[in-house]
Structures are given as C-alpha cells and as structure tokens.
Amino acid sequence: xxxxxxxxxxxxxxxxxxxxxxxxxxxxxxxxxxxxxxxxxxxxxxxxxxxxxxxxxxxxxxxxxxxxxxxxxxxxxxxxxxxxxxxxxxxxxxxxxxxxxxxxxxxxxxxxxxxxxxxxxxxxxxxxxxxxxxxxxxxxxxxxxxxxxxxxxxxxxxxxxxxxxxxxxxxxxxxxxxxxxxxxxxxxxxxxxxxxxxxxxxxx
Numbered sequence: 001x002x003x004x005x006x007x008x009x010x011x012x013x014x015x016x017x018x019x020x021x022x023x024x025x026x027x028x029x030x031x032x033x034x035x036x037x038x039x040x041x042x043x044x045x046x047x048x049x050x051x052x053x054x055x056x057x058x059x060x061x062x063x064x065x066x067x068x069x070x071x072x073x074x075x076x077x078x079x080x081x082x083x084x085x086x087x088x089x090x091x092x093x094x095x096x097x098x099x100x101x102x103x104x105x106x107x108x109x110x111x112x113x114x115x116x117x118x119x120x121x122x123x124x125x126x127x128x129x130x131x132x133x134x135x136x137x138x139x140x141x142x143x144x145x146x147x148x149x150x151x152x153x154x155x156x157x158x159x160x161x162x163x164x165x166x167x168x169x170x171x172x173x174x175x176x177x178x179x180x181x182x183x184x185x186x187x188x189x190x191x192x193x194x195x196x197x198x199x200x201x202x203x204x
Contacts, residue, residue: 029086036075043070061120066190068113073140073183076106081180096155103148110141133193136186143179147172 047054047063054063080102087095114137121128129135154160154168 025085029082032078032082036078040067040071040075043067056116059120059124061116061123064116065113065120066187066194068109068116069137069183069187069190072106072109072113073144074187076102076109077144077180077183080106081176100148100152100156103144103151107144107148110144114141131193133186133189136182136189140179140182140186143175143182147175147179151176 044054044067047067051063052060054060054067056064080099083095083099083102087098118128120126129138150168151172154165154172160168
C-alpha cells in the first residue's frame with residue numbers, strides 16, 4: 001500500500017512539473033536572451049554614439065556605470081533567475097552553483113559600475129547620493145548582497161537543515177524577483193536622470 005501511495009505521489013509530482021514547464025519554454029527563454037542582449041547592445045551603442053564612449057578616465061568614466069549596471073543587475077541577474085527553469089532536469093546541486101555564480105558575476109560587474117561612478121564624482125568634485133536614483137541604486141545593491149549571502153548560507157552552505165531551507169525558499173524566490181524588478185526600475189530611473197541632465201545642459 002505504501003509503495004502504491006509513493007508511486008501515485010511521484011506521478012502527481014511529474015504531472016505538476018510538466019504542467020509548470022510548458023513546451024514553449026525554450027522559445028520564451030530564447031526571446032528573453034535576445035531582448036536582454038539587445039538592451040545591453042543598445043546601452044553600449046547609446047554610450048558610444050551619444051556620450052563619447054567608455055573609458056576609465058575623464059568624463060567617460062561615468063559611462064562605465066550604466067553599462068555595468070545593465071549587464072550585471074539586469075541581464076545577468078535575470079539569467080540567474082531563469083536557471084531553475086532552464087535547467088530544471090539537471091542535478092539540483094549543479095543548478096544551485098550556477099545560480100549562485102551568475103549572481104556573483106552580476107554583483108562583481110555592478111560593483112565595478114558603482115566604483116566607477118563614485119570615483120568619477122570624487123575626481124569631478126560632485127556630491128554623492130544626491131538623487132532618488134542613487135538612493136534606490138544603493139538600496140538595490142545592498143539587497144542583492146544580502147540576498148546572495150542569505151541564499152548561500154541556506155542553500156549552499158551545509159549547515160542549514162532541510163526544514164529550514166523549505167521554509168525560507170518561498171521568501172528567497174519572492175525577494176529575488178522583487179530585487180530584480182527594483183533593479184530594472186532603478187536602471188530606468190537612472191537613464192531618465194541622465195536624459196534630464198542632458199536636456200538641462202541644452203537648455204542652458
């Protein structure tokens with residue numbers, strides 16, 4: 001009787017997995033990658049064609065910031081969220097490590113962008129953290145770090161119990177998606193801020 005119940009349970013889980021993984025998923029993932037790469041390419045083209053390019057010197061150092069943030073906190077962070085859907089049939093340990101590594105790469109690239117803008121402000125004598133975008137950006141950056149640290153402690157570090165991981169998993173998923181949406185919103189806010197500064201220069 002116990003074996004029959006177990007097999008029924010496995011069958012239900014299999015059907016649920018198939019229902020939650022539509023056959024069109026590869027096309028959705030491919031579309032997300034195309035759109036993500038387009039966003040990165042368009043950001044690079046905008047910086048190259050209309051803002052003089054990218055370099056770690058003079059005014060061009062500022063341009064490192066938006067490109068790094070788009071690559072790290074939008075494109076790579078979005079890919080990290082897709083790992084469990086794309087590689088759902090792989091070993092769970094493998095998907096955990098890949099998920100964590102993508103977040104590490106995203107964090108490092110974002111850190112380069114953050115250092116670039118703070119260093120640029122220091123060289124130009126500008127104030128730091130003077131706008132809504134800058135405060136939202138710092139909040140997102142700190143939340144990303146805390147999310148990764150807590151996720152590593154629960155899911156990759158061997159100390160957490162299975163029951164503790166199960167209870168925390170929904171919160172981890174929720175905050176991961178929330179931080180990603182905040183990242184996208186903050187990036188859009190920064191692009192709008194850059195546009196307003198440019199329009200202000202033209203008005204003067």
